[in-house]
Amino acid sequence: MKIQEKITVTVALTLFFVIFITAFSFTQLFLVNNRNVRLFNLAEQNNKLTEYISSTYSEPQKAIDFLTGSDYLKRFEDIAGVEIIIADTDMNILINSLNLENEDFKNLLLSSKEIKSFLNVTDLLTISGRQESGKLIMADIKNNRYYISIKEFPVKDKNYLSIFLKKQTELALPPVRYTIEMLLIFVLAGLISIITGLVLGKNISTPIMRLNRSVGRISNGDYSENIRAMGKDEIGILARNVNIMKNKIQRSQESLKDFTYMLSHEIKNMITSINGYAVGITEGVYSTEEEINEALDIIKNKSKDLENITESLLMLSKIENRIIEISKEEVNFEKMINDLLKLYEPELGRNRLKIKKTFAIMPETKLFSDKYLIQTVISNLINNAIKYSNTESEIIINSISDDESVIISVSNSGLNITEDERDKIYNMFYRSKKYEFKNIKGFGLGLAISRRIAGILGADLDFDSKENINTFIFKIPLNR
Ligand SMILES: Nc1ncnc2c1ncn2[C@@H]1O[C@H](COP(=O)(O)OP(=O)(O)OP(=O)(O)O)[C@@H](O)[C@H]1O
Ligand SMILES: [Mg+2]
Known part of the structure; x- marks a missing residue:
């Protein structure tokens, strides 16, 4: 029926x-x-x-x-x-x-x-x-x-x-x-009931059927039409919610398309370049030792890039599929930051950047969390600070704690992040166009990964950007 x-x-x-x-x-x-x-x-x-x-x-x-x-x-x-x-x-x-x-x-x-x-x-x-x-x-x-x-x-x-x-x-x-009177009442009551039933039945079922057709269209991948929102009753609310759901599915499908396109594009470029230089070497295009070494260096760098992007993607996929395992051990922030800075020494030197760090974590503050995940976030923040700093400037790394959390902030001087970029910078593959001329490398994955890790740890990742200073703040709660 x-x-x-x-x-x-x-x-x-x-x-x-x-x-x-x-x-x-x-x-x-x-x-x-x-x-x-x-x-x-x-x-x-x-x-x-x-x-x-x-x-x-x-x-x-x-x-x-x-x-x-x-x-x-x-x-x-x-x-x-x-x-x-x-x-x-x-x-x-x-x-x-x-x-x-x-x-x-x-x-x-x-x-x-x-x-x-x-x-x-x-x-x-x-x-x-x-x-x-x-x-x-x-x-x-x-x-x-x-x-x-x-x-x-x-x-x-x-x-x-x-x-x-x-x-x-x-x-x-x-x-x-x-x-006779009873018969008349019977017939009249019957007539009124059938007419009212038909009118009400049509009134109530028409929006449901319309909704049904629209959901059918959406399930067939047709997102072109918004369902007309009908009134403020439950069906109206359902229609509006289906519209919201439809737009979300549409957006996520589009971003999946973009993601796949950009990813394959990036990887193809790197492989083409590695292949090009390798073929060049084997076919004797590069004859002098200097030329060959240069080609080999490029192959090495591109392979490293390939390794980095694969690592990032692996991490993202683990996070998205919730197969990341969180281990808990005491985190020593001072050691972690010092070790990271050692890794970045060559880049700091190249850009003539100075590091100013303060450690004000109270001695009694103990944070038990996943070291590897926390290190990934801080490493991304330091890496960005180095990449997007003005040359010969100072990067400030502060670590403090209160009763509830440990807060790590990384500041660098450079171009401000605009208000309309506030949410975009956490999107996968988002990179600001303003650095294109500077030839800064990156895939737009660092902050996307960091934001998701913060979510897993119940931490906050936010930034403040004014007067040419960008400060990223990573706040990790103690009791998790
Ligand atoms: N410290 C910073 N100062 C200025 N802009 C920043 C800073 N950190 C991030 N951004 C902006 O946010 C964008 C996204 O950063 P994100 O770390 O996700 O990607 P990326 O650094 O471009 O690449 P990847 O981290 O994958 O190597 C950057 O392209 C840049 O526009
Ligand atoms: Mg980055």
Whole structure:
């Protein structure tokens, strides 16, 4: 079943039951109310009779004579559709149109089946007052159920009872009489439910289906279209999130393409160059010893470059695939930095650079971490500082510690790193164009690797660049 059909069926069924049951309850309530209005009428008729007798006759016997001697009661019964019994308060029947046995009559008067309780429910709908109703009861007499109004009334100083009885069949609710109405409600509820279900089903499922088609396109590698964001509901949010996901996949695919292109380009250049010089030597292009040595030097340098880039790539791949193993041992920063600087001595000398270093790590500060990874980051920072320094300038290396971390900063003077380069310099293969004329070697991998290592160690790598001074700050937490 498709989602649209599911929604339509669910909505239609639920709505159908709700409408049908509500309508059914309301009709029932109105019917009960209708019955009660009729009961009040019964009491009202009774009132009319008793008031007439009370106000017209001061002698009880005269009243009885009148009632039995004329067709007044008969007419009353015909008009109101009731049976009438008149009795005195000692339960002696004076007029008995239903021919009720004495025993039945007593039971009737003592009956406690008053109808007050369900009159209460419909008082809300019925405006009739109840004070004048007298006593309203229900009783079974000779296999018939009667609704009965009992009213006490005075003639002179004696009280009498006037009892109006109406067969229940006339007041009850034969359901068959309402079949047409029920059928109508049934059909109407069905129609409303199906239409609403269809409209809602279409409304809800259209965006989902549109989303579905768009995700299908994305999974086939078509990133050309953004999904139209629809509203602020969950589907709208999902659409926006799918758009974000799509853009990320697209970007990462593009950068993967760039990465592969640049990498193969770099490696091809190096191999072409190594191959070119090697062929030159074997085919005797270089004849003098000096020429051959020069060619061999170039081959050596290019091979070293090839080794470096392969090492960097290996490192990156290990980091990306999370197969790097972190060992923990105490790191001696002073020794580590001094050893690194020894390695860089030739380059420092070539560029006539001076190193100024301070070690202010508290003696009680002990950092247990991966020496090799930390050394890789610091080495990259020193290497960059040397490459991007103005000649004959000073590189400042500071090591300090606080309660939470060890902070190593490496500063050099040179061209500032601009704000728009802030994040780019950590991208793989990003190299600023401004050094192109200086022929500084590099692949744009040093900071990319360093940033990722910092991430692994839970450390921070950031920089500050102003007034021709670039300072890279590497902050390693102690308790990791
Ligand atoms: N100390 C620095 N001063 C000025 N610019 C810097 C400094 N360090 C990095 N950069 C800028 O950031 C870019 C990226 O540096 P990164 O170390 O990642 O690559 P690279 O040095 O060019 O090559 P690699 O490190 O792979 O040999 C550099 O090309 C340069 O533009
Ligand atoms: Mg570098």
